[in-house]
Amino acid sequence: MDAKLKPLSQSVSIKGDTLFSRRIGLKGARRIAGGLWVLGLFVPALFDNAWISIAAIFAIYGIVALSEDIILGRAGMFDMGHAGYFGIGAYVTAILNVTFGWPIFATIPFAILVSAGVGALLAAPLIRLRGDYLLVATIGFNAIFVLAMRNNLGGITGGSGGITDIGVPFLFGFQLASQSAMFWLDWVVLGIVLVLMRNLDASEFGRTLRYLKQDELASTTLGVDSRMVKTLAFAIGAGLAGLAGTLFAVQISTVSPSSFVFTESVTLFAIVIVGGQGSIPGVLLGTALMFILPQIFRDFAQYRYLIFGFAMIAVMVLRPQGLWPQRSVRA
Amino acid sequence: MGTFIQQVFNGLTVGGIYALIALGYTMVYGVMRLINFAHGDLCILGAFIGLTMLTSTAGSGHPGPALLLLAFVVAIVLVAAAGVVLELVAYRPLRKADRLAAVISALGASLLIENGIMLIWGPEVAVFPSGLLPRITWHAAGASISFVQVMIIVASIFLMAALYLFVNHTRFGTAIRAAAIDQDAARLMGINVNRVIAIVFVIGPTLGAVGGLFIGIYYREAYFTMGWTYGLYAFIAAILGGIGNIPGAMLGGVLLGLFNAFAAGYVSSSWQNAITFALLIAILLVRPTGLLGERVAEKV
Amino acid sequence: MSALLELQGAGISFGGLHAVDDLSFAVEKGHIVALIGPNGAGKTTVFNMITGVYRPTKGKVCFQGQEITGWQPHAIARAGIMRTFQTIRLFPAMSVFENVRAGGHLRAQQYWWQGMLSLPAQRREETALAERTHEILCKLDLDRFANEPATSLPYGVQRRVELARTLAAEPKLVILDEPAAGLNDAESSALNRTIFGIRDSGITVLLVEHDMNVVMNVTDHIVVINFGRKIAEGNAAAIRSNPQVIEAYLGRDENEAENVT
Numbered sequence A: 001m002d003a004k005l006k007p008l009s010q011s012v013s014i015k016g017d018t019l020f021s022r023r024i025g026l027k028g029a030r031r032i033a034g035g036l037w038v039l040g041l042f043v044p045a046l047f048d049n050a051w052i053s054i055a056a057i058f059a060i061y062g063i064v065a066l067s068e069d070i071i072l073g074r075a076g077m078f079d080m081g082h083a084g085y086f087g088i089g090a091y092v093t094a095i096l097n098v099t100f101g102w103p104i105f106a107t108i109p110f111a112i113l114v115s116a117g118v119g120a121l122l123a124a125p126l127i128r129l130r131g132d133y134l135l136v137a138t139i140g141f142n143a144i145f146v147l148a149m150r151n152n153l154g155g156i157t158g159g160s161g162g163i164t165d166i167g168v169p170f171l172f173g174f175q176l177a178s179q180s181a182m183f184w185l186d187w188v189v190l191g192i193v194l195v196l197m198r199n200l201d202a203s204e205f206g207r208t209l210r211y212l213k214q215d216e217l218a219s220t221t222l223g224v225d226s227r228m229v230k231t232l233a234f235a236i237g238a239g240l241a242g243l244a245g246t247l248f249a250v251q252i253s254t255v256s257p258s259s260f261v262f263t264e265s266v267t268l269f270a271i272v273i274v275g276g277q278g279s280i281p282g283v284l285l286g287t288a289l290m291f292i293l294p295q296i297f298r299d300f301a302q303y304r305y306l307i308f309g310f311a312m313i314a315v316m317v318l319r320p321q322g323l324w325p326q327r328s329v330r331a
Numbered sequence B: 001m002g003t004f005i006q007q008v009f010n011g012l013t014v015g016g017i018y019a020l021i022a023l024g025y026t027m028v029y030g031v032m033r034l035i036n037f038a039h040g041d042l043c044i045l046g047a048f049i050g051l052t053m054l055t056s057t058a059g060s061g062h063p064g065p066a067l068l069l070l071a072f073v074v075a076i077v078l079v080a081a082a083g084v085v086l087e088l089v090a091y092r093p094l095r096k097a098d099r100l101a102a103v104i105s106a107l108g109a110s111l112l113i114e115n116g117i118m119l120i121w122g123p124e125v126a127v128f129p130s131g132l133l134p135r136i137t138w139h140a141a142g143a144s145i146s147f148v149q150v151m152i153i154v155a156s157i158f159l160m161a162a163l164y165l166f167v168n169h170t171r172f173g174t175a176i177r178a179a180a181i182d183q184d185a186a187r188l189m190g191i192n193v194n195r196v197i198a199i200v201f202v203i204g205p206t207l208g209a210v211g212g213l214f215i216g217i218y219y220r221e222a223y224f225t226m227g228w229t230y231g232l233y234a235f236i237a238a239i240l241g242g243i244g245n246i247p248g249a250m251l252g253g254v255l256l257g258l259f260n261a262f263a264a265g266y267v268s269s270s271w272q273n274a275i276t277f278a279l280l281i282a283i284l285l286v287r288p289t290g291l292l293g294e295r296v297a298e299k300v
Numbered sequence C: 001m002s003a004l005l006e007l008q009g010a011g012i013s014f015g016g017l018h019a020v021d022d023l024s025f026a027v028e029k030g031h032i033v034a035l036i037g038p039n040g041a042g043k044t045t046v047f048n049m050i051t052g053v054y055r056p057t058k059g060k061v062c063f064q065g066q067e068i069t070g071w072q073p074h075a076i077a078r079a080g081i082m083r084t085f086q087t088i089r090l091f092p093a094m095s096v097f098e099n100v101r102a103g104g105h106l107r108a109q110q111y112w113w114q115g116m117l118s119l120p121a122q123r124r125e126e127t128a129l130a131e132r133t134h135e136i137l138c139k140l141d142l143d144r145f146a147n148e149p150a151t152s153l154p155y156g157v158q159r160r161v162e163l164a165r166t167l168a169a170e171p172k173l174v175i176l177d178e179p180a181a182g183l184n185d186a187e188s189s190a191l192n193r194t195i196f197g198i199r200d201s202g203i204t205v206l207l208v209e210h211d212m213n214v215v216m217n218v219t220d221h222i223v224v225i226n227f228g229r230k231i232a233e234g235n236a237a238a239i240r241s242n243p244q245v246i247e248a249y250l251g252r253d254e255n256e257a258e259n260v261t
Helices: A015-021 A024-040 A049-074 A082-099 A104-126 A131-150 A179-201 A204-214 A216-221 A226-252 A262-275 A280-291 A298-318 B002-032 B039-057 B064-094 B099-121 B147-169 B171-181 B183-188 B193-219 B226-241 B246-266 B269-286 C043-050 C073-079 C096-107 C112-117 C120-139 C155-167 C185-200 C212-218 C236-240 C243-252 C254-260
Strands: B137-140 B143-146 C005-014 C017-027 C032-036 C058-063 C081-083 C173-177 C204-208 C221-226 C229-234
Touching: A024 A179, A024 A280, A049 A082, A049 A179, A049 A204, A049 A226, A049 A262, A049 A280, A082 A104, A082 A131, A082 A226, A082 A262, A104 A131, A104 A226, A104 B269, A131 A262, A131 B226, A131 B269, A179 A204, A179 A226, A179 A280, A179 C112, A204 A216, A204 A226, A204 C096, A204 C112, A204 C120, A216 A226, A216 C073, A262 A280, A262 A298, A262 B099, A298 B064, A298 B099, B002 B039, B002 B143, B002 B147, B002 B171, B002 B193, B002 B226, B002 B246, B039 B064, B039 B099, B039 B193, B039 B226, B064 B099, B064 B193, B099 B226, B143 B147, B147 B171, B147 B193, B147 B246, B171 B183, B171 B193, B183 B193, B193 B226, B226 B246, B226 B269, B246 B269, C005 C043, C017 C043, C017 C058, C017 C221, C017 C229, C032 C043, C032 C185, C032 C212, C043 C173, C043 C204, C073 C081, C081 C155, C096 C120, C096 C155, C112 C120, C120 C155, C155 C173, C155 C185, C185 C204, C185 C212, C212 C236, C221 C236, C221 C243, C229 C236, C229 C243
Parallel strands: C032 C204, C032 C221, C081 C173, C173 C204
Antiparallel strands: B137 B143, C005 C017, C005 C058, C221 C229
8 A cells, every 4th residue: 555566677577477478379369359450440441331330330339248248247247237328328429419419529428427327326236236136136227227218208318219310420520421430430439448448457457356256255355345346347337338329329320219128238248158258359259240140141130039049058058158268277 | 995906906916927937937046046037938938839729729619718728738738848948958058157158048048939939920919819718807896806817816826825835845845945955965865956957947837837828818918029028027026025935936926916006007107117127126225135035144 | 552453352143143252352563373262163253353254243353553343344454454264265267376466456556547548657566566476476485386277276385375365465464264274294384484484574463273283383372262252362381281271172172182282
């Protein structure tokens, strides 16, 4: 607490470094991820509008799934109401833009703060619920949110039809109206979120989440304020979901309750577990499987959920740790 | 006063159905610590199977109650079989795995069954035939109680009493209770835990199929997403009572049914569900493990 | 002079059963103090009361003259008390290095947003944290296990890792719950030296132990409890000849009694 840790002199070889060099595979994977992200920037040049919009949707849901992974995969809290925070962000942007005439970019901080605030307010009392009970309570939150939107809460949410005609964002005087421009916006935000997530994993706060997940009692006796840390994790995860909500409102130009129903929360939950908890590539892979594959196999649309259901069972039975699990010291 | 009595009976009818379905959730949770998200869909599968039986035997000239009984028997047998297969394929391989893996497997099974129902019976609302049961309605103090309601309430009480006796006064019931407390210890005492789990996956879907068919008969309709709606309600009932606790599921079901009926009777019905979920969260805050659930202290 | 840790009539009951009752003792700064007693005497419960895992139902716990009764475990850790567990509680999916680094949680001053933005100050702290962890690993002869999965190691090593984790927090008082359990003779004498080393670095030690070789050779002061109450207190020689202590142990377990006498 009191004494500052002294910085490391160059000559000392640190065990942490050895540990790190073992992760060359991980570093390599990061380089590949960076490369893929750069390649993604060329999607608008190579594909037609339908595909560009699919890629934009992937970026948006990728952010939501990564934010769910902070709460579920890293901190180990069973949040099955995540579509609610996503929806709050989308509604905040829609209401401020359509009803109050704010520019889209000005709504972003509010979308993040309101979602994060609701996440924290909800989490603070619920955090002491264990496992399945927290899961049920978050399902309840999601259901209440959707019903409130549907019943036109305060006369500003537009009921079942939601809010339409959301404006386009302006950046330095340029109108980001084309599908390509919106895609680049989504893609850049995804890039930023990926960097934030990587940093989180290498920070004390990120590690604290894992301590809590693995042994809460041991963590608290090491000085971890579990209530504070868990509430904060909920707020950060919800805030990032709210950010994605803004992007979603812009992309679709309409927000309605049906986009944020409990089934969406289940899908996000499944993405994290099927992809691999706490694993950035795993979660993105999961997002791609859940949101891109269905677009490719549109002819089989009516079998979509049947196949999903089957795949979820099959993946869990064959690979309970997920498709691309997080690197772990456990062999 | 008339409204009050009316809502009590409406609530008890729905509550009885919730309780029947909730028992399936709670028994599986008690033994396996798993939320069987597919349970609600299994129940509605029962409703559809029963409906198919009723429509295909209608006009055969046999008396209505006999046809109804046949529909129940066929629905129970097929749904119980589906339950056993579900456990074998989707849950048994994951018994030692991370609990979340089983949760996802259960959600997958739910999607599979729900969409299977849609592909077989179609996405439209299916209507139950009328005239199966005597159209008797009793009127008292401004309330009217139908024969269907009385049948559902009586049958629910009978089935719950039977389950209670089975679990508390038979050897097999003892085995179920032992496995719920400690699977390993039960195994060491010579209890075949696999068989206990298989039996739980027969009993739960059996009660669930009855509950599902009751839903169809009471509301005279069935649709493929019904499993989620009613499954979630029954599940909330199980949580309210304290999941894993059999009397808790019964109590939770009846309380939730009554609460819903009064919320619908006195408050706007468009907010009814929101109020139910708010109640759920409030109860969890006051009693984090439900009304009859036990607090488990961690041994250090 | 006031003691570092003081229990004043502390007690806890679970549903009417007095697991610990009216217990008073003090731990002087710089001492090594042992809490002993037959199995089931309530020793671990006392530790759980001190570290906030359980809330005492009566009496007071004071640390550095400040009352900490009923504080949350993390607040008590922050005050400077760290502990190990009788059933070792290492983070299972982490390496030895990562486990010991976790002990430095309270030393880290970075905020979550500094971490997410990877600011220079945060990065400097990360390096310093890694260096400090490495130093502790070397001190406890654990550096060669640094990258091993913590829970795959032999029992004795795991106990050392847990001890290293508490030391990484630079506590004022460490509480060790049966540090010698599961150790062989060589490891157990090495443990004696380690405990002296901890004391010499200015950290006060309170331990529960059954291994009388450890208890009699390292402690400055011994507190004996039975059935949740204190029956004796004093230095090793006094405890060895105390008839009540002998009776308590004879009544329970002959082996342990032989060790005492």
